[in-house]
Amino acid sequence: MKLSDRVGKIKPSPTLAVSAKAKEMASQGIDVISFGAGEPDFDTPNNIRDKAVEAIREGFTRYTPPGGIVELKEAIRNKFLNDNGLNYDLSQIIINCGAKHTLYNIAQVLFNSGDEVIIPAPYWVSYPDIVTLADAKPVIVETSDKQGFVMSPDDFKKAITPKTKAVIINSPSNPTGALYSEENLISIARIAHEQEIIVISDEIYEKLIYDGKKFAGIISLMPEIKDQAVIVNGVSKTYAMTGWRIGYAAGPPEIIGAMTKIQSQSTSNPNSIAQKAAIEALSGPQDSVNTMVKEFVKRRDYMVNELNKIDGVSCLKPEGAFYLFPNFSGIYGKSYQEKTISNSLELSEFLLDNARVAAVPGVAFGADDFIRLSFALSMQNIQEGIKRIKEALDTL
Numbered sequence: 001m002k003l004s005d006r007v008g009k010i011k012p013s014p015t016l017a018v019s020a021k022a023k024e025m026a027s028q029g030i031d032v033i034s035f036g037a038g039e040p041d042f043d044t045p046n047n048i049r050d051k052a053v054e055a056i057r058e059g060f061t062r063y064t065p066p067g068g069i070v071e072l073k074e075a076i077r078n079k080f081l082n083d084n085g086l087n088y089d090l091s092q093i094i095i096n097c098g099a100k101h102t103l104y105n106i107a108q109v110l111f112n113s114g115d116e117v118i119i120p121a122p123y124w125v126s127y128p129d130i131v132t133l134a135d136a137k138p139v140i141v142e143t144s145d146k147q148g149f150v151m152s153p154d155d156f157k158k159a160i161t162p163k164t165k166a167v168i169i170n171s172p173s174n175p176t177g178a179l180y181s182e183e184n185l186i187s188i189a190r191i192a193h194e195q196e197i198i199v200i201s202d203e204i205y206e207k208l209i210y211d212g213k214k215f216a217g218i219i220s221l222m223p224e225i226k227d228q229a230v231i232v233n234g235v236s237k238t239y240a241m242t243g244w245r246i247g248y249a250a251g252p253p254e255i256i257g258a259m260t261k262i263q264s265q266s267t268s269n270p271n272s273i274a275q276k277a278a279i280e281a282l283s284g285p286q287d288s289v290n291t292m293v294k295e296f297v298k299r300r301d302y303m304v305n306e307l308n309k310i311d312g313v314s315c316l317k318p319e320g321a322f323y324l325f326p327n328f329s330g331i332y333g334k335s336y337q338e339k340t341i342s343n344s345l346e347l348s349e350f351l352l353d354n355a356r357v358a359a360v361p362g363v364a365f366g367a368d369d370f371i372r373l374s375f376a377l378s379m380q381n382i383q384e385g386i387k388r389i390k391e392a393l394d395t396l
């Protein structure tokens, strides 16, 4: 069977091999500790679930308008007003089937063949493929742990060509947890403004920030770019609602209108019941978020401390999200059973085989010296997992 050229252009995920093997080991009764989770280990809060049950009972089970229901758009408008000081009209807001789908729609309505999209690395795994699926070209700007994993305004400027159409900013970041400073964001916004580059700001980890740091979005910091910027957000991470599939965007009416058109011919609308639940998530009590943040801080601090005690490993303390992105390159070159560990994939395989610990290799995020360890698992599992990592590395 001959499949489309489009499918051939995107790579199978390098994380797949490790996670498939981890699942296989678990199914054989081997207790694998997984640091691979890309979602909170908490349950969706009960007040949110109750609203979904209520929606089902009331028969709110039909198609909704393609861009989402007005009541949820209003809740989103209030969220932007209260949290970000940004005033959007309802025609500037769309609800999609998860923030990944929001990004997919944005790429479909904005990019043409030949367009370049600047993506700082380490990046969230889906950005390059979403850009590629829209026929555009991802332009990767490397950042290092030494510079705190944030793209400098200078490096941004250097990556710009006449073909540059957009830049994707993700702060706090998956996989690094890095938070861009206000200064840095303002400089990036200024350059984007001068060069008429669209800013796509993925703010899905906005509420998962630690140590009293405050979130500042690039558009709130420089409202001049509001007409050339789209904010992406969603309920998946903040409210432990990954399975509900609700993401949203705010931006210029032309972009939002075009996204609505695409959506009307693809998914029709986001799930009706999940939309009702999302209203409660955004407008109801927020204490579950604080509980989650408090727990995440404890786990993060423990893991960062323990990892930094290991020879050959160095780990920055992330300011947001729920991932650590430790540098393991000090381990590279070491051997076991006649095999040498020389990259993040081989390191992940080693950890799985010899420590029964699953981690996502950094190469999936465009950074091969690193692995991603989630802290969305219980403290007990974290302690056991770190112990296993140490013991396995001691055998090298």
Ligand SMILES: *Cc1c(COP(=O)(O)O)cnc(C)c1O
Pocket: 038, 097, 098, 099, 100, 101, 124, 170, 173, 174, 202, 204, 234, 235, 236, 237, 242, 245, 246, 247
């Ligand atoms: C999880 C994640 C998303 C997508 O979340 P959805 O579940 O699709 O809403 C988008 N961006 C980043 C950086 C993420 O980590």
